[in-house]
Amino acid sequence: MPTDALALRTQALKASPTLAITAKAKKLRAEGHNVLSLAAGEPDFNTPEPICEAAVKAMTDGLTKYTPSAGLPSLREAVSEKLARENGIRVPPEGVVVTCGAKHAVFGSLMALIDPGDEVIVFAPYWMTYLDQIVLAGGFPVIVEAKPQDGFAPSVQAFEQAITPRTKAVILNFPCNPTGAAVTREWLGQAAAIAARHDLWVLSDEIYEKLVYDGYEPVSVASLSEETASRTITINGCSKTYAMTGWRIGYLAAPTRVAQAVSNLQDQVTSNATSIAQAAAVAALLLPAHIVESMRAEFEIRRDLMVGLVRDVPGMSCTLPQGAFYVLANVKQLLTPAIDDDCRLATWLLEKAQVATVPGSVFGAPGTLRLSFACSQEQIRDAMARIREALCNLPH
Ligand SMILES: Cc1ncc(COP(=O)(O)O)c(C=O)c1O
Structure with missing residues (x-):
């Protein structure tokens, strides 16, 4: 293959760090580890039934x-x-x-x-x-x-x-x-x-x-x-x-x-x-509006839960999200000489607490972690408990 085979436009594209952490989480899961993910960028609900029915009808109608x-x-x-x-x-x-x-x-x-x-x-x-x-x-x-x-x-x-x-x-x-x-x-x-x-x-x-x-x-x-x-x-x-x-x-x-x-x-x-x-x-x-409303209402309960748990972790803070399904947690106070940025912290949390998060540097917000609440309340509770416990042993 010629050495300069790739166009500049694709050379400039970096592999997505979000996908990298998701891939690492998947690998750990495949190895039998019980990894919890707060990295999701999508709702965990199934597509509502009337939408699926319309797709089936479209197929059978040709x-x-x-x-x-x-x-x-x-x-x-x-x-x-x-x-x-x-x-x-x-x-x-x-x-x-x-x-x-x-x-x-x-x-x-x-x-x-x-x-x-x-x-x-x-x-x-x-x-x-x-x-x-x-x-x-x-x-x-x-x-x-x-x-x-x-x-x-x-x-x-x-x-x-x-x-x-x-x-x-x-x-x-x-x-x-x-x-x-x-x-x-x-x-x-x-x-x-x-x-x-x-x-x-x-x-x-x-x-x-x-x-x-x-x-x-x-x-x-x-x-x-x-x-x-x-x-x-x-x-x-x-x-x-x-x-x-x-x-x-x-x-x-x-x-x-x-x-x-x-x-x-x-x-x-x-x-x-x-x-x-x-x-x-x-x-x-x-x-019908009530179907979307039931998903929205569940997200609001999860947001309140997640924000409360984040604010309970010593050294973590966050603003109250008015929409979407993410909390951007400020972790600057937690960083140490050994774990000195959000990417290292996200990798460390994945390895030690087996919780996947997305480092804020990806979003132009170094010193933060993006925590998704597009997962069950139980998963939010378990993942935040693991994070809180693991942070007690953060290396200095
Ligand atoms: C701000 C924003 N815009 C657009 C999208 C992409 O949406 P779609 O899956 O419809 O391409 C996302 C998905 O994460 C998003 O966060």
């Missing part, structure tokens, strides 16, 4: 052929109606593109908007995929840090100061992976005004919109005004809300010319998302 690249007309219509009904966003079905998961919707948007050298603002702590995808599109991620003392709501002044003549877009992700932070309507209004002043695109990843707590009411930035909608791509999908991570259905809603560009790109890359999963997604969007 909905097994190509669909338009941008998605089944019935699903684009259902998304358009959902956005009007629940989010106050007016986008015709032509402005909707169905994608292979929300991750693919972010990628399509960046590929449609970013030219080599363009800068994209991302708030830290961030979902690490944004950085790699920006680089793949030829852009530069510019990181603006959100602080725990502000509940991880980024400072709008810091956002505006980070803008340069090369800034093309900003990515918003509220509720946020990994902090669970959400922002107010006022914050979104200020961010939208900055985007307008500097003529930026706004990518709003709203994948955790339904998993919110303490009565928090999510606001879609595109609903604020027609002007904001004209520069916003709203990204969402079925993965987290309907426990459908494996089905790979996401979508974006954008001004029609952007949606058309993403659709043209999909024509040449993936074509359509799976036809059967698309039919299931129509059923998901029409699912």
